[in-house]
Amino acid sequence: MHHIEMGAIVKANDATDGLTRLEEAQRIVLEATPTLGLEKVSILDALGRVLGEDIVAERDNPPWNNSAMDGFAVRWEDIKQEHAIEKPVTLKVIEDVPAGKMPTKSVGPGQAIRIMTGAPIPQGADTVLKVEDTEHTPDSVRVFKPEPRGSNIRPQGEDVKKGECIIAKGTQIRPGDAGMLAILAKSFVFVYQRPRVAILSTGDELADLDERFSEEKIINSNSYGIAAAVQEAGGIPFLLGIARDTPEALKEKMSHGLTADVLVLSGGVSMGDYDFTKAVFRELGAEMNFWKLAIRPGQPLAFGKIQGKLAFGLPGNPVSSMVTFEQLVRPAILKMNGHRTYGRPLVQAVIQEKFSKRTDRRHFLRGVLTREDGVFKVRTTGAQGSGILTSMVKANCLIDIPVEVERVNPGDLVTVQLLSGEAWKTQAEHTHSTGHKTSCC
Numbered sequence: 001m002h003h004i005e006m007g008a009i010v011k012a013n014d015a016t017d018g019l020t021r022l023e024e025a026q027r028i029v030l031e032a033t034p035t036l037g038l039e040k041v042s043i044l045d046a047l048g049r050v051l052g053e054d055i056v057a058e059r060d061n062p063p064w065n066n067s068a069m070d071g072f073a074v075r076w077e078d079i080k081q082e083h084a085i086e087k088p089v090t091l092k093v094i095e096d097v098p099a100g101k102m103p104t105k106s107v108g109p110g111q112a113i114r115i116m117t118g119a120p121i122p123q124g125a126d127t128v129l130k131v132e133d134t135e136h137t138p139d140s141v142r143v144f145k146p147e148p149r150g151s152n153i154r155p156q157g158e159d160v161k162k163g164e165c166i167i168a169k170g171t172q173i174r175p176g177d178a179g180m181l182a183i184l185a186k187s188f189v190f191v192y193q194r195p196r197v198a199i200l201s202t203g204d205e206l207a208d209l210d211e212r213f214s215e216e217k218i219i220n221s222n223s224y225g226i227a228a229a230v231q232e233a234g235g236i237p238f239l240l241g242i243a244r245d246t247p248e249a250l251k252e253k254m255s256h257g258l259t260a261d262v263l264v265l266s267g268g269v270s271m272g273d274y275d276f277t278k279a280v281f282r283e284l285g286a287e288m289n290f291w292k293l294a295i296r297p298g299q300p301l302a303f304g305k306i307q308g309k310l311a312f313g314l315p316g317n318p319v320s321s322m323v324t325f326e327q328l329v330r331p332a333i334l335k336m337n338g339h340r341t342y343g344r345p346l347v348q349a350v351i352q353e354k355f356s357k358r359t360d361r362r363h364f365l366r367g368v369l370t371r372e373d374g375v376f377k378v379r380t381t382g383a384q385g386s387g388i389l390t391s392m393v394k395a396n397c398l399i400d401i402p403v404e405v406e407r408v409n410p411g412d413l414v415t416v417q418l419l420s421g422e423a424w425k426t427q428a429e430h431t432h433s434t435g436h437k438t439s440c441c
């Protein structure tokens, strides 16, 4: 296993002449992207959202010393016998404190209070004995096992101390945080607003799912793939349908889309006779960046701010639209909804096959990452054409092959961007569960 050997296979000159590097495009997009304001939501609605305030504890948790075991609260002085089996101590049981009740008595010399897990420790007691280490009647308890002083007591504030910042602004709320918000009696919290993202597909060849469509039409799938990706990134998608290939139709639909925070178009950004995206962006007053990006798939891409809103013109090829969304739109949505980091988790993995390319573009291969004997391994999903959407269906990661790299060989270490949070499977499990290479449907 070794890192991709750069020396032998990297060309001396930057071969991306005329092409914009993805890193530069990402910088421009993120600089133009605002973080949205705050809104107040209930605990469960906060799940997955980014916290817009520091959560400071207004009381200790636990609020009082309490028992970690079902048993007897005692004074340690009373039970520190020399030989517990031969000389067990007998204490008088003066009260029974179930969870949810406060003790009313204090434990004096020779006394014990029966106590349940979570119940407050009575005055006078400093140690709890587990019920199974005793013999007991309703009125008395015989102690056969000495315990160190303080055993089985959970001290007040061991979890949370009043005045401490417990969950910091900028945290994405997970289930543990939701539980903590409840402990701290925060029924409602401030989170960052989610951007509304208008999605528009362009092209006379397209028909929507609910239309009758003839043989020359293809189904508008990009709107759904992009809408799902928006949702996954924490945005709120709404579909504007299809704009026909005229500047007027495009302009009208785009104007409607500008009521949202972000407008994402797909198609019509390349060199075709009916590719009007660029012109209409300009007409609507966009401060425009039209890029030929140094990536594959996803070379042609328009980005601009129109009337203060972010507008992206993604390439129409289905895989290209998804990959460019991943690299440029997703980070913008994450920034808008309050995230502080915008990338997918990265893993270094050993590639299982060879791949070669020119050194003018960074490639994002759709990959399957598995874990064998503690080592991450990755292979491509197969054919990588930008119209082959099954490459996204099969993928759980994108294999990132840098611009400068001309060739990777089996055994090389590559960086992959994780698309799925699923537990890692072995190759055999993956093949079995996805049906790839087996008969499925």
Ligand SMILES: Nc1nc2c(c(=O)[nH]1)N[C@H]1C(S)=C(S)[C@@H](COP(=O)(O)OP(=O)(O)OC[C@H]3O[C@@H](n4cnc5c(N)ncnc54)[C@H](O)[C@@H]3O)O[C@H]1N2
Residues within 6 Å of the ligand: 201, 202, 203, 205, 206, 218, 219, 220, 221, 222, 223, 266, 267, 268, 269, 270, 271, 272, 275, 298, 299, 300, 314, 315, 316, 317, 318, 320, 386, 387
């Ligand atoms: N002369 C050139 N032609 C092309 C170039 C180029 O540089 N010079 N670039 C190629 C590359 S790379 C890409 S990517 C595409 C991008 O083109 P457009 O953004 O203009 O996309 P369209 O031409 O409208 O469509 C391309 C392809 O994708 C299908 N498509 C489009 N929209 C959808 C949708 N909503 N759902 C499903 N499929 C969609 C469309 O039918 C085409 O097959 O341009 C190359 N050409």
Ligand code: MOO
Residues within 6 Å of the ligand: 295, 296, 297, 298, 299, 300, 315, 317, 320, 386
């Ligand atoms: O950039 Mo296109 O996306 O190569 O097919």
